[in-house]
Amino acid sequence: MQTEILIAGFGGQGVLFAGQILAYAAMDAGREVTWIPSYGPEMRGGTANCTVIISDEEIGSPLVLNPTAVIALNLPSLEKYEPMVKPGGVLIVNASLVNRGPRRLDIDNVFIPVNEIAERLGNRRLLNMVAVGALLAKLPVLTLDQIKQALEDHLPERHKKFMQANLLALQEGADFALQAQGVKVE
Amino acid sequence: MAKELLKGNIAMAEAAIRAGLEGYFGYPITPQTELLEWMSERMPALGRAFLQAESEVAAINMLYGAACTGARVMTSSSSPGISLMMEGLSYIAGTEVPVVIIDVVRGGPGLGNIAPSQGDYNQIVHGGGHGDYHPIVLAPASVQEAIDLVVLAFDLAEKYRTIVFVMADGNIGQMMEPAELPPMRPIKSEYPHWAVRGAMGRERRILSSIYIDPKDEEVTNYRLMQVWNQIQANEVRYREYFLEDADTVVIGFGTAGRIALSAVRAARAEGIKVGLLRPITLSPFPAPQIENLIQRVKGFLVVEMNAGQMLDDVLKVVKGRVPVEFYGRMGGMVPFPDEILAEIQRMSREDIPLDGDPRQRWMKRLAPVIHWQN
Structure with a gap:
């Protein structure tokens, strides 16, 4: 059993860290895991993505054509990766930054305004944790408690003051995804 | 030791340090720069030598000199940088001193790009430098294997007085996976009989790749081939x-x-x-x-x-x-x-x-x- 999660957005949206926290939680749960970033001559405001694979056996390819789940934090990421989600998979979209609805009937779509939710919680930089919360509500590969524990154990000391805000963001994201009605496919 | 989530480049650097690395000489190049960066912080903190050279040509020759002291030494680079090292590499092979080199291969030929590639296979496996020599080449497929092979590389290099390459690629260098680092080995306290560390009170030793008389050079080549035969018989891994x-x-x-x-x-x-x-x-x-x-x-x-x-x-x-x-x-x-x-x-x-x-x-x-x- 293998689960592949691709997280994509602008540099600065916390794409790579969102993947790392999933990877830490998976490792602490005793699973096999790989985290691999797209790396290149990239900079703040450019595109960034990473792929996390969680498995019960030795992981082969660290990259897959059709991931189980995609988190698209901006419009270019939605356009690029929406067609790639494995049928029956999950697509989490940052509704704050896209001007259209979903296009696929065969996957679980969650359009969630992570920017607004994060701002309401007092810090726009929490948007990645809101998205991770929404993802795990739809894709129970790890529990929110496991993510919270991973934050406790692996968040750098200087960021520990944001601990409570991160936990709140995860919960808000999960609550939104669970309450969201089925979105209308264009 | 518990597993940690480690990036390949940093895992390889720390594995070398824990294997008793005494000197690192290198020059930054993507996608292996994190390796050098890690060395630049850790090596001085441990009282060991870290030197960012002015070029890869300088780095390989510093490595050559340091290896002649019998110390555990290494360099790392990526494809174009490795190409620059080929002359020095051949000198190291001809002098029969042990070194470890990590090549985090990127797309080529030429300046190419910084994406993962295996395009250096022929250059690393089948030579690159002039003359008859055969390095040992280890190819990790995961972060854990990269750690284990870096440690093995030092042991093999010293056992056979040979060059050992760890040939990774941009994926292995940039990827994070749970892995276990080895315990810290002490720096070695005894140096081999051939090492050049000051001749006070003993016969002078000379390490060189110059054999002006072809008869002597042929004997040296024959010895290199005998060692290579042993390596072929004993060190195949898959x-x-x-x-x-x-x-x-x-x-x-x-x-x-x-x-x-x-x-x-x-x-x-x-x-x-x-x-x-x-x-x-x-x-x-x-x-x-x-x-x-x-x-x-x-x-x-x-x-x-x-x-x-x-x-x-x-x-x-x-x-x-x-x-x-x-x-x-x-x-x-x-x-x-x-x-x-x-x-x-x-x-x-x-x-x-x-x-x-x-x-x-x-x-x-x-x-x-x-x-x-x-």
């Missing part, structure tokens, strides 16, 4: 997956090898009897293992992130006795498992000819794939 009943065997190393593993698993789920041989030592090459497989398999599929450099080594072993096919991506492109799965499926359906050139057949199949992407 991993096997699903080979017990396989009638088709995929051969791939490093990142290409682990991508092939995904394809092999998917093919197995469809009932195709396929296995994987993943060479860990590219030099010495696991030729005896391939020879054994020839007796019972219908064909081989060689998978690489280059235009078939290891393919030639496989063909040299197979000698036309069973069909060999090839699938590669080049220039920093990384295959998806789906592409390799399609090749395995095709081989299970079609009769593959014994004659002809697998590289020519592959180029025909690849052309529309490249065309489609653009």
Whole structure:
């Protein structure tokens, strides 16, 4: 059993860290895991993505054509990766930054305004944790408690003051995804 | 020790430090710069030597000099930087001093790009520097294996007084995986009988790659070949997956090898009897293992992130006795498992000819794939 999660957005949206926290939680749960970033001559405001694979056996390819789940934090990421989600998979979209609805009937779509939710919680930089919360509500590969524990154990000391805000963001994201009605496919 | 989530480049650097590294000499280049960066912080903190040279040419010659003291020393770079090191490398081989070099291979030729590639196979495995010499080349496919092979590299380098390469690629360098680092070994306190560390109170020792009289140079070459024979006899390493009943065997190393593993698993789920041989030592090459497989398999599929450099080594072993096919991506492109799965499926359906050139057949199949992407 293998689960592949691709997280994509602008540099600065916390794409790579969102993947790392999933990877830490998976490792602490005793699973096999790989985290691999797209790396290149990239900079703040450019595109960034990473792929996390969680498995019960030795992981082969660290990259897959059709991931189980995609988190698209901006419009270019939605356009690029929406067609790639494995049928029956999950697509989490940052509704704050896209001007259209979903296009696929065969996957679980969650359009969630992570920017607004994060701002309401007092810090726009929490948007990645809101998205991770929404993802795990739809894709129970790890529990929110496991993510919270991973934050406790692996968040750098200087960021520990944001601990409570991160936990709140995860919960808000999960609550939104669970309450969201089925979105209308264009 | 507990597992940590480690990035390949940093894991390799820390593994070298824990293996008792005394001196690091290097020059930054993507995608291995984190390795040098880690060294720049850790080595001085431990009272050991870190030196960022003015170029790769300088770095390899500093490495050469440091190796002559018998200390555990290494450098690391990526493809264009490794090309610059070739002269020094040949001098190191000719002087018979142990060094470890990590090559985090990127797309080429030329300046190329910083994406993962295996295009350095021929340069690393089959020379690059002038003269007859054979380095040991280790190819990790995961962060844990990269750690283990870096530690092994130092032991092998000293055992055989030889160059040991760890040939990774951008994926291994940039990827994070749970892995366990070895405990910190103490810096060695005894140095080999040949080391040049000051001759106060004893006979002078000279380390050099100059043998002006060809008779002496031939003796040296013969000695190098004897050592190489020992290495070939004792140090072949590889991993096997699903080979017990396989009638088709995929051969791939490093990142290409682990991508092939995904394809092999998917093919197995469809009932195709396929296995994987993943060479860990590219030099010495696991030729005896391939020879054994020839007796019972219908064909081989060689998978690489280059235009078939290891393919030639496989063909040299197979000698036309069973069909060999090839699938590669080049220039920093990384295959998806789906592409390799399609090749395995095709081989299970079609009769593959014994004659002809697998590289020519592959180029025909690849052309529309490249065309489609653009």
